Amino acid sequence: MPGSNKIEIKKLYKIFGPKPLPLVEKVNNGIGKDELLEKHKHVLGLNNINLGIPEQSLQVIMGLSGSGKSTLIRHINRLIEPTAGEMIVDGQDVLTLSQNDLLEFRKNKTAMVFQKFALLPHKTVLQNVSFGLYIKRVEPAEAEKKAMHWIERVGLLGFEHRYPQQLSGGMQQRVGLARALANDPDILLMDEAFSALDPLIRKDMQDILLEIQSELKKTVVFITHDLDEALKLGDSIAILKDGSMDQEGNAVDILLSPKTEYVRKFVEDVNRSRVLKAKNIMQNASDIAKDLLNGQTFKVKADDVIEKFIDRVVVDKPNVIEVMGENGSALGYLSSERLSEILRK
Amino acid sequence: MADKSTNFFMDFPTLPKELIRAFKKSTDAAYKAFSREYGDYIESFFNPLLKFLVFWEKLLVATPWSVIIGVVCIFAFYGTRSYKIVIGIIVSFFFVGYMGMWEDMMESMGFIIVATIMSIAIGIPMGIWMSKSNRAQAVITPILDFMQTLPPFVYLIPVVMLLGIGKIPGLISVIVYAIPPMIRLTNLGIREVDREILEAADSFGATPRQKLTQVQFPLALPTIFAGVNQTIMMALAMVIIASMIGVKGLGQEVLRAITNQYFTLGMLNGLAIVILAIVFDRISQAYGKRIQKHRSGDAI
Numbered sequence: 001m002p003g004s005n006k007i008e009i010k011k012l013y014k015i016f017g018p019k020p021l022p023l024v025e026k027v028n029n030g031i032g033k034d035e036l037l038e039k040h041k042h043v044l045g046l047n048n049i050n051l052g053i054p055e056q057s058l059q060v061i062m063g064l065s066g067s068g069k070s071t072l073i074r075h076i077n078r079l080i081e082p083t084a085g086e087m088i089v090d091g092q093d094v095l096t097l098s099q100n101d102l103l104e105f106r107k108n109k110t111a112m113v114f115q116k117f118a119l120l121p122h123k124t125v126l127q128n129v130s131f132g133l134y135i136k137r138v139e140p141a142e143a144e145k146k147a148m149h150w151i152e153r154v155g156l157l158g159f160e161h162r163y164p165q166q167l168s169g170g171m172q173q174r175v176g177l178a179r180a181l182a183n184d185p186d187i188l189l190m191d192e193a194f195s196a197l198d199p200l201i202r203k204d205m206q207d208i209l210l211e212i213q214s215e216l217k218k219t220v221v222f223i224t225h226d227l228d229e230a231l232k233l234g235d236s237i238a239i240l241k242d243g244s245m246d247q248e249g250n251a252v253d254i255l256l257s258p259k260t261e262y263v264r265k266f267v268e269d270v271n272r273s274r275v276l277k278a279k280n281i282m283q284n285a286s287d288i289a290k291d292l293l294n295g296q297t298f299k300v301k302a303d304d305v306i307e308k309f310i311d312r313v314v315v316d317k318p319n320v321i322e323v324m325g326e327n328g329s330a331l332g333y334l335s336s337e338r339l340s341e342i343l344r345k
Numbered sequence: 346m347a348d349k350s351t352n353f354f355m356d357f358p359t360l361p362k363e364l365i366r367a368f369k370k371s372t373d374a375a376y377k378a379f380s381r382e383y384g385d386y387i388e389s390f391f392n393p394l395l396k397f398l399v400f401w402e403k404l405l406v407a408t409p410w411s412v413i414i415g416v417v418c419i420f421a422f423y424g425t426r427s428y429k430i431v432i433g434i435i436v437s438f439f440f441v442g443y444m445g446m447w448e449d450m451m452e453s454m455g456f457i458i459v460a461t462i463m464s465i466a467i468g469i470p471m472g473i474w475m476s477k478s479n480r481a482q483a484v485i486t487p488i489l490d491f492m493q494t495l496p497p498f499v500y501l502i503p504v505v506m507l508l509g510i511g512k513i514p515g516l517i518s519v520i521v522y523a524i525p526p527m528i529r530l531t532n533l534g535i536r537e538v539d540r541e542i543l544e545a546a547d548s549f550g551a552t553p554r555q556k557l558t559q560v561q562f563p564l565a566l567p568t569i570f571a572g573v574n575q576t577i578m579m580a581l582a583m584v585i586i587a588s589m590i591g592v593k594g595l596g597q598e599v600l601r602a603i604t605n606q607y608f609t610l611g612m613l614n615g616l617a618i619v620i621l622a623i624v625f626d627r628i629s630q631a632y633g634k635r636i637q638k639h640r641s642g643d644a645i
Contacts, residue, residue, distance in 0.1 A: 077548055106550030118545035122563045132549040134559070183549065 005052035006187065006219040007059075007076060012049040012085030014071055014243075017042030020083045033242045045071045046082070047244040053236075056217040060234030062224055062266075068243040069223045073191050076221060077110045078102055089187070107136045111180035115192035117172045119164040125151060125175050126160040132183035143182075150178035154208065170201035177205075181212070188220045195224065206232060227266055231255070231275045239263055252280045256342065273306035273343060281306075281342055282323040282332030292319045292335065299324050302331055306343070313339065380507045391513045394463070398512055402455035402593075406448055413451070414438050417624065424631035437620045446595065446617045453584055453594035454621060460516060460580040464524045465573060472531020472569075473557070482532065489525040497522055497586050505590055515592035523579040530572030534565030570633030577625045581618060595621075 013024050015036070023031075023042055033044040046068045053059045063069045074080040075087055078094050087094045089109060097105055111132060119128050126147055127134075133143035151160050154174040164172050173193060180188055190209075194202045206229065213220060224230050230237050231251045238248040239262075247259040255272055258264040279302035285293060298318035300309045302325055313321065313336070321334040359365075405413065417438070418431045425431075441450050475482045501518050508514040538561050546560045562569075588596030595614045602611030 079544060079547055103550040103552060106548060108550075110548070112545065112548035114541060114545055116541055118539075118541040120542060120545075120560060120564075131546075131559075135546075135549045135551050135555055189548075 004055065006055040006057075006090065007051075007053040007221070008086075008088040009049050009051040009053075009072075009075075010086040010088065012046055012072075012075060012087065013083045014045035014068070014075070014080065015042050015083045016045050024084045044243050046075070047242070049085070049245055051238055051245065051248060053219060053221065055219055057235040058213055058220040058222060058233055060222045060224060060230040060237045061240060062227065062230045062237055063240035064225055066242075067240040069225075069240050070191055071243075072240065073112075073189050073221055073223050076187070076189055077106050077112065107132070107183070109185060110187045110189055111183045111185035112189040112191065113173070113176045113180050113193040115195055117164070117169075117176045117196075119172060119175055119179075121164055124161050124163055125156060125167070128164065128175050129160075129178045129182050131179055136183070146184075147178070147182050150182045151175075153181070153212070154178045168201075170197050170205065173197060173205060174208075177208070181216075186219060188218045190220065190222045192223050192225065194229065195226070202229075209233065227270060228275075231270065239266065250280075251275060271307075273310055276306050276342065278302050278304050278306070278309070278321075278323045278334065279331065281338065282334050283338060285330075285333055288320055288333050288335055293333065298322065300334075302326075306339070310343075376503065376506060384507055384509075388508055388513070391508070391517075394516065395513050398456070398459045398516060401459050402452050405451040405455045405458075410438075410442055410447055417628075421624070421628050421631075424628045424635065427631075430627055434624055437624070441617045441620060444613055444617075446598070446614060449593075449595045449598055449614070450617050450621060453596065453618070456512075456516070456519070456584065456587075456592060456594055457577065457580050457621070457625070460519045460523060461573070461577050463516070463520050464527045464576045464580070467520070468524050468527030468572070468576070469531050469569065472528045472572075473535065473562075475528065475532040476535035476561075485528065489528060492521055493525045497583060501586070501590055510591040512592060515587035515590050518590070519580050519583045519587050519592075522583045523576045526575035526579065527569075527572045530568050530575070531565065534568030534572075535561045537568065538564045567633055567637045570629065570636065574626060574629040574633065577629060578622060581622045581625070584618065 013027065014020075015023050015027065017023075017040070020042055023036065023040055026040075027036065027044060027047055031039075033047075036042050036044050049072060051059075061069045061072060071080060075082055076089070076094070078087070078097070082095060085095075089105075094102070094105060120131060123131070126144065129151055130138075130143040130147035133146060138146075148160065151157060154177055156171060156174055156178065159167065159171065164175060167175070173196075176193070194205045197205060209220075210233065222230075222233055224233075231254075234251065236248065236250055237254050239246045239254065241260075241262050247254060247263050254263065255267050255270060255275065258267050278300045282302075298312070298316060298320070299322045302323050309321075317336075319336070321336075321339070322330050323332045323334060325331045360368075414435060418434055421434055422428075422431050441447060471485065475485050497518060500521060501514075504514040504518050508517070542560060542564070543556065546556050551559065584592065584594065585596040585599050588594065588600045595618050598614040599611050599618075601607065602614065
């Protein structure tokens with residue numbers, strides 16, 4: 001059912017400590033992370049998280065270390081038990097699954113990619129990539145075929161009999177990605193998957209992910225502490241701070257209307273012209289003065305970022321910019337006032 | 346009365362002698378009664394073990410020396426890939442045989458092999474159990490400490506009282522002495538497996554059994570092998586003490602040398618034990634290293 005939410009997180013709380021349950025009430029009444037630690041010796045992990053993730057979308061969850069983002073992603077496949085709340089995937093509350101059903105759920109619905117790769121050092125690349133299939137007891141011949149397909153897809157053909165330790169970090173994470181994809185999960189969970197990589201390799205991996213995603217249309221939950229990465233990848237971005245959700249929305253919402261001081265500081269240094277696309281900021285024809293719409297010839301593609309056409313705008317000084325879709329028809333318009341307003345910080 | 350209280354801090358307060366004697370006597374009597382009652386039963390329980398041990402000893406003694414050296418060399422070469430070690434083994438085994446200690450060495454070797462097999466067979470499951478349960482660890486650890494620090498002569502006594510003198514009591518006392526590192530290092534190896542890797546296995550829906558066989562045990566193997574190596578070394582060290590209760594082989598010759606003050610005999614048999622130890626040590630360590638090969642960054 002496209003359009004409906006694949007994952008629905010409702011009133012999720014996680015408090016670490018020996019007796020967390022009675023403290024949910026207190027947290028609800030506004031007791032803070034520090035006070036909880038000071039007075040009750042419990043650590044607030046997640047505080048009333050509500051989030052809907054639509055099918056086939058790439059949801060980024062962003063926050064600094066200690067914000068609870070890794071804790072949150074581990075609730076989706078229940079590697080961590082919550083203190084209270086619901087985690088609904090495909091209409092089913094994951095938290096009510098029996099131990100066996102949970103294993104089945106993990107085998108078939110989700111696959112995870114880890115920050116430090118978490119490959120099996122004693123197994124070859126091929127064995128690593130087919131690990132999930134082995135767990136599912138897929139026929140060895142078929143598992144190998146599938147695994148080889150994904151090894152090729154991530155560009156590791158020829159390395160299938162190497163051990164992880166013999167590969168570079170970037171290559172190891174390709175193995176991690178192939179291992180997750182070989183399982184053909186509905187949901188791909190990526191826990192700071194690219195954070196340990198060099199910037200260049202990181203960009204490569206982001207491009208690989210976007211390319212694969214445009215083809216496979218999985219539901220992806222991507223954790224990162226890097227805003228540029230979040231803006232590049234995310235259809236939607238949720239920002240966590242101290243276990244609470246500060247803001248949730250698409251790149252434009254976050255960049256142009258930060259809700260809290262924390263988010264504002266986060267987005268302060270972002271180069272907007274490099275992140276925002278024409279389609280993100282375009283206006284309806286009705287928002288533009290009628291006389292401006294006549295005779296304009298300046299056209300940009302919907303997916304172009306501002307940086308790509310800003311030089312032409314400076315030279316041509318058009319009254320209005322037409323944003324065109326793939327077939328050349330006008331999707332919307334962009335006045336120079338709007339453009340300058342967006343670029344002004 | 347007054348001087349008694351000052352003496353309290355000078356002379357250690359002890360139970361009356363009669364009471365202590367009664368305590369020792371009654372405990373011994375109870376144990377003796379127990380062993381009279383169940384001794385035969387326990388002995389028959391260990392009968393298969395005895396057969397297993399005798400089988401190995403006979404096999405090694407009956408096999409021509411040339412075959413034995415050949416097999417040991419094949420194992421050594423497969424493990425170490427080193428001609429030096431293989432040549433060393435041939436030379437030293439020749440020395441032992443040439444000095445007339447071949448049969449004794451084979452008996453000791455059979456004994457060590459069986460003790461090691463038994464220690465592995467009992468130790469690894471115990472270690473796994475210990476790694477799975479913190480409570481099991483809390484109970485077993487002090488027992489292992491006790492087993493390792495109690496002087497071997499002390500626990501020879503109840504074993505001999507129960508089973509008499511012979512191969513089985515010898516074997517049991519060697520296993521008791523040699524098994525702790527096996528259990529400890531299995532436990533340690535499994536507990537040391539990277540949490541992230543386990544989490545990855547969990548995220549793919551692995552059952553506890555799949556996690557154990559596919560992830561924990563293989564990753565713990567190098568540590569477990571270190572345990573096997575230590576167990577072999579401790580069994581070898583115990584061979585001489587076990588000879589006091591009737592275990593044949595090199596140890597018995599050493600014992601004879603002690604009681605009769607035959608310096609050369611003791612020296613030669615001691616040397617043979619050292620040779621056996623080095624051979625076992627090198628081979629088992631080499632196997633331990635081989636299974637870690639994936640850890641190096643070199644291309645294989």
